Amino acid sequence: MPLENHAEFKLSITKALGDQLAAALEDLVPAPLTLENINALRPLPGVYQLRKGEELVYVGKADRSLPKRVEKHFRKISGRTNIDIAEMSFTCLYVDEDFGAVAPERLLINSHRMRGEVPWNYNGFGNNDPGKRRDTTEVDEGHFDRDYPIDLDFKCVERPLGPTRLDGSVSLSSLLQAAKQELPYVFRYESSKAFEDIYVSYPEPPLTAHDVLMSVSESLPPGWQITALPGYVIMYPKVEEYPSASRYYRGPDVIDVF
Structure with a gap:
């Protein structure tokens, strides 16, 4: 057989970069996912990995600040059931801004996906508020929100919410705004000017998410409803059923869905 004097050669620079990023992260020792460890990070862009036990479950990027991005995941996981934040650990790699054009996050995902890793990159873990159109859809099996629903017993408030009057009450408008910030998951609601003239008395902190929503x-x-869905909470001036709801708050009534 005659020898060929020519052949094709494909150089995959992006694959090489992805493998190098993965190797650099694997050289690091995972740290527990705690606020202390997160706050020790420098506010620089980069990539990171999340582990649940020994399993690598997610890789992501921070365009500006690694601690801000990782803390967002800390809050989300802390407010979920079926998972303990103590199971979680992370590693981070500060990435030169010149890497932005080659999408280091995608390089890492592709590198780990071929090994059957990073399942949370494909189950909705990194999603933000899905929007009102998704409220009435049923959450699929294997989705992060279905496997790890929100924890309504999560102790989220350690101090009074909003400015109080002499009688200890707070305006419903202030309470809603503060609750939106304090809850460890999305709380989407329709606002109303009437809320500024309604004052709420509630127990002394600490409060659970349920305590706040009940107040x-x-x-x-009349006619308003708060609905706890697998991944977030909504509040609208309409009483209706949602296929994925776990709990309804209707005035003084709490209705659990089994």
Whole structure:
């Protein structure tokens, strides 16, 4: 057989970069996912990995600040059931801004996906508020929100929410705004000017998410409903059923869905 004097050669620079990023992260020792460890990070762009036990479950990037991005995941996981934040650990790699054009996150995902890793990159873990159109859809099996639903017993408030009056009450408007910030998951609601003139009395902190939502619900005008969905909470001036709801708050009534 005659020897060929020519052949094709394909150089995959992006694959090489992805493999190098993965190797650099694997050289690091995972740290527990705690606020202390997160706050020790420098506010620089980069890539990171999340582990659940020994399993590599997610890789992501931070365009500006690694600690801000990783803390967002800390809050999300802390407010979920079926998972303990103590199971979680992370590693981070500060990445030169010149890497931005080659999408280091995608390089890492592709590198680990071929090994059957990073399942949370494909189950909705990194999603933000899915929007009102998704409220009435049923959450699929294997979705992060279905496997790890929100924890309504999560202790989220350690101090009074909003400015209080002499009698200890707070305006419903202030309470809603503060609750939106304090809850470890999305709380989407329709606002109303009437909320500024409604004052709410609630127990002394610490409060659970349920305590806050119960106080809000008892103070709402008739016809309003708070709905706990697998991954977030919504509040609208309409009483209706949702296929994936786990709990409804209707005035003083709490209805659990089994």
